[in-house]
Amino acid sequence: MTGGPSPTRVHPFTSAVLATGTAILSLALPPWEGPLLHFLVVALVVLASRVRDTLWHGFLLVAPLWFFLVLIHAVLADPGSNPVMFGGRTLARDGLYLSLTQGSRLGVIILVTLTWYRTLDTSRLLDAVAARGGRVAWTGTWLAIATLHTIHRFQDRTRAILAAQRARGLRLTGSPVRRIRALRPLLVPLLLGALIEVDERALGLETRGLPSRRPRTPLAPPAVTLLDHLLRWGIALAVIAAILYRIFR
Amino acid sequence: MTTPHLDFSDVSFHYRNGPPVLDAVSFQVGAGEAVGLFGSNGAGKTTLTRLAMALLHPTSGTVTTLGTGTGGRHPEDLAGRAGYLFQHPEAQLFARTVEAEVTFGLEQMGVGREETRRRTAEVLERVGLPGARLENPWDLPAPHRRLVAMATILVTEPSLLILDEPTAGLDLRSRELVHRLLREHLHGGGSVFAVTHDPVFAAETLDRGVVLEGGKIVHDLPVSRLLSRSATPGVPRHPLLDIVAKLELGEWEWRRDRLAHRLATERA
Amino acid sequence: MRGVRFEEVTYRYPETPDPAIRGLTLDLECGEISWLFGPAGAGASTLLALASGAAPRHLGGIVSGRIRTLGSDPSAPAALAGRVAQLLPSPTLQLSGVANTVWEEVAFTPATLGWPRSRITATVDRSLTRLAVDHLRDRHPGTLSGGETRRVLLAALAATNPDLWLLDEPALALDDAGRNQLTALLREEARRGAAVVVASEDADLLAPVAHRLVFLSGGRVAADGRPGEVLRTTACRGSEAGNTSVALLAESIRRLIPESPRTRNPLPVFTEEFLERWRR
Numbered sequence: 001m002t003g004g005p006s007p008t009r010v011h012p013f014t015s016a017v018l019a020t021g022t023a024i025l026s027l028a029l030p031p032w033e034g035p036l037l038h039f040l041v042v043a044l045v046v047l048a049s050r051v052r053d054t055l056w057h058g059f060l061l062v063a064p065l066w067f068f069l070v071l072i073h074a075v076l077a078d079p080g081s082n083p084v085m086f087g088g089r090t091l092a093r094d095g096l097y098l099s100l101t102q103g104s105r106l107g108v109i110i111l112v113t114l115t116w117y118r119t120l121d122t123s124r125l126l127d128a129v130a131a132r133g134g135r136v137a138w139t140g141t142w143l144a145i146a147t148l149h150t151i152h153r154f155q156d157r158t159r160a161i162l163a164a165q166r167a168r169g170l171r172l173t174g175s176p177v178r179r180i181r182a183l184r185p186l187l188v189p190l191l192l193g194a195l196i197e198v199d200e201r202a203l204g205l206e207t208r209g210l211p212s213r214r215p216r217t218p219l220a221p222p223a224v225t226l227l228d229h230l231l232r233w234g235i236a237l238a239v240i241a242a243i244l245y246r247i248f249r
Numbered sequence: 250m251t252t253p254h255l256d257f258s259d260v261s262f263h264y265r266n267g268p269p270v271l272d273a274v275s276f277q278v279g280a281g282e283a284v285g286l287f288g289s290n291g292a293g294k295t296t297l298t299r300l301a302m303a304l305l306h307p308t309s310g311t312v313t314t315l316g317t318g319t320g321g322r323h324p325e326d327l328a329g330r331a332g333y334l335f336q337h338p339e340a341q342l343f344a345r346t347v348e349a350e351v352t353f354g355l356e357q358m359g360v361g362r363e364e365t366r367r368r369t370a371e372v373l374e375r376v377g378l379p380g381a382r383l384e385n386p387w388d389l390p391a392p393h394r395r396l397v398a399m400a401t402i403l404v405t406e407p408s409l410l411i412l413d414e415p416t417a418g419l420d421l422r423s424r425e426l427v428h429r430l431l432r433e434h435l436h437g438g439g440s441v442f443a444v445t446h447d448p449v450f451a452a453e454t455l456d457r458g459v460v461l462e463g464g465k466i467v468h469d470l471p472v473s474r475l476l477s478r479s480a481t482p483g484v485p486r487h488p489l490l491d492i493v494a495k496l497e498l499g500e501w502e503w504r505r506d507r508l509a510h511r512l513a514t515e516r517a
Numbered sequence: 518m519r520g521v522r523f524e525e526v527t528y529r530y531p532e533t534p535d536p537a538i539r540g541l542t543l544d545l546e547c548g549e550i551s552w553l554f555g556p557a558g559a560g561a562s563t564l565l566a567l568a569s570g571a572a573p574r575h576l577g578g579i580v581s582g583r584i585r586t587l588g589s590d591p592s593a594p595a596a597l598a599g600r601v602a603q604l605l606p607s608p609t610l611q612l613s614g615v616a617n618t619v620w621e622e623v624a625f626t627p628a629t630l631g632w633p634r635s636r637i638t639a640t641v642d643r644s645l646t647r648l649a650v651d652h653l654r655d656r657h658p659g660t661l662s663g664g665e666t667r668r669v670l671l672a673a674l675a676a677t678n679p680d681l682w683l684l685d686e687p688a689l690a691l692d693d694a695g696r697n698q699l700t701a702l703l704r705e706e707a708r709r710g711a712a713v714v715v716a717s718e719d720a721d722l723l724a725p726v727a728h729r730l731v732f733l734s735g736g737r738v739a740a741d742g743r744p745g746e747v748l749r750t751t752a753c754r755g756s757e758a759g760n761t762s763v764a765l766l767a768e769s770i771r772r773l774i775p776e777s778p779r780t781r782n783p784l785p786v787f788t789e790e791f792l793e794r795w796r797r
Binding site for chain 2: 522533556557558562606607643652661662663664665673686691692693695718721748757758759760761762763766769770772773774777787791792796797
């Protein structure tokens with residue numbers, strides 16, 4: 001859901017392949033150094049990219065996971081025969097390695113999903129599907145995108161309703177009881193409006209020709225370039241290599 | 250001289266990472282004044298009204314609403330003294346009855362039950378919807394929903410009314426009601442700042458017009474003079490322009506009753 | 518070809534005892550601009566919804582009688598896809614949500630209908646020019662103002678060369694330039710042979726442009742004919758719906774000098790008639 005021109009020159013299928021491939025690679029790499037290093041590499045790549053603020057959103061989601069993983073597996077678990085000393089505490093070594101592995105894998109999955117979403121060019125994706133697949137595939141992709149779009153609209157509406165109710169004097173500060181009561185004038189128009197909007201949007205989209213059963217014309221179907229081939233094969237080979245390494249180690 | 254109800258002083262604004270929307274905008278709205286904000290589509294009019302209500306804050310310059318600068322303030326600080334009518338009031342309707350909608354603002358202000366009941370009944374009478382008290386706002390036709398939205402704001406008895414397209418989609422009866430409500434408000438010392446594309450509303454209800462083009466205020470004139478310059482971009486063309494021009498009525502009051510009176514007495 | 522045909526149609530909104538449309542029979546023709554006008558709640562918007570099939574499919578409610586839109590039953594939307602251009606009062610909900618630019622937004626429907634690329638390019642460029650939104654072609658649709666969105670949507674709807682236009686208050690939030698483009702569009706579309714149906718309370722905009730005025734009251738047709746004639750009849754006079762600014766001015770003058778020859782019936786509704794009377 002990006003505004004303006006496409007932020008990547010990569011084919012939409014390639015970014016999907018890259019995202020999936022990177023996630024699988026993380027699962028395939030041998031613990032614990034593999035996934036951790038991989039996670040750091042992925043984080044650096046995101047940092048160097050145009051969508052670096054995804055890192056912050058990713059951090060907000062990943063940090064609590066790491067916290068609980070380390071807490072449960074390393075801090076609160078029985079230290080066992082070969083503990084690690086850290087900051088005055090005794091941590092279970094195996095548990096620590098487990099949390100690093102799990103944390104890194106979850107971190108990679110979250111980061112690639114967020115990055116894929118941020119760099120998603122819905123227009124080009126639909127064109128790519130229209131060029132390759134049939135009407136059904138296109139409609140399915142379109143519905144999936146429309147669902148994502150509903151989330152976006154929800155955010156917009158929340159902001160609009162918040163503005164409207166604040167302009168009428170709604171205060172979000174004060175006692176907890178006050179704050180809970182303040183939710184009703186926010187949630188009710190939000191939910192009511194969302195329900196009505198689903199209906200109206202369905203009607204609105206009908207007016208744009210969606211019930212048509214003919215195959216869609218792609219407007220500017222993205223080309224599959226050498227870079228796309230390199231990236232797709234690159235990630236596929238990396239995954240295969242990691243799996244083979246695990247098997248024959 | 251009393252403090253203006255709204256004071257824009259050298260205000261510039263742009264959204265984060267966006268192009269400039271407003272460029273050194275300055276104008277005032279005094280007590281008892283009804284000022285219209287005109288301009289082409291996309292000129293930034295809605296943005297300007299949001300700055301007035303502290304929904305947005307200027308990138309530079311100062312916006313002073315009802316005597317206090319908006320810097321660091323929130324819209325809920327102004328609610329009750331200033332009233333904002335959104336272009337699509339449906340976005341804020343949440344109660345199951347019109348009555349509950351109207352009492353919301355008063356409850357937020359901490360007004361007592363008896364007083365709330367009295368003021369609610371009174372304002373519903375004023376907007377011509379006394380019978381709709383227990384109706385669901387969503388069951389009413391669109392123009393009546395807009396009148397309900399106006400009622401929710403008027404009930405708090407604000408000094409400044411900020412309105413975004415108040416007459417859009419209204420039929421004649423509702424327009425006449427809005428006109429009456431606003432003139433009563435002005436008569437009581439209140440002020441009005443309205444974004445509008447409606448030249449008839451401007452002529453009948455507003456005193457002054459401010460035109461926004463290219464992010465700047467290009468005109469700040471009495472409405473009668475402004476409507477005579479309909480060739481200027483952003484100034485809407487009044488439907489009686491040809492009559493006024495061809496009968497050589499000059500830069501005249503564009504209000505229908507005054508025009509009628511003039512034609513009836515001078516040309517009978 | 519008939520644009521829209523209503524035969525003895527009665528319609529009730531869900532959970533509403535009183536019908537919004539009562540036993541209405543009406544033929545809206547192709548090649549004409551039909552203007553639906555009446556006080557709030559008279560049924561103009563409801564008729565548009567019935568013609569498009571939005572009622573009862575999306576809005577619910579109960580319909581009786583027969584409705585034919587471009588010869589088909591409007592309850593089957595697939596048959597009408599691309600042939601009916603419908604402008605809803607909240608146009609933001611009609612944006613596709615998947616276009617990066619205004620150009621792509623306008624191209625969305627033709628592309629969805631499977632038109633060849635060359636035809637799409639030609640029609641989109643033409644549409645953008647007709648609605649004077651060519652300068653917006655590279656803008657993201659989400660960044661447009663209300664009026665700009667409306668014009669872009671009109672361009673998008675025009676791009677499919679529809680056979681029927683159903684417009685609900687199309688001039689809302691449009692500046693004068695937008696209003697002029699709108700009336701030019703309506704005229705051209707009618708000349709091209711489409712049926713153009715507009716529900717609007719803006720008499721100053723529609724009276725000079727519409728070929729036919731259908732005046733509604735309480736869900737029934739109260740008057741039907743050329744706009745000038747209908748507006749002059751007593752059915753409209755003093756109605757809550759209003760009239761042209763010229764007619765309202767003439768009425769105000771008559772209240773002051775009822776005996777004068779200048780204020781005799783029929784009262785002027787358009788500028789030319791008014792000037793004719795008052796120039797002497």
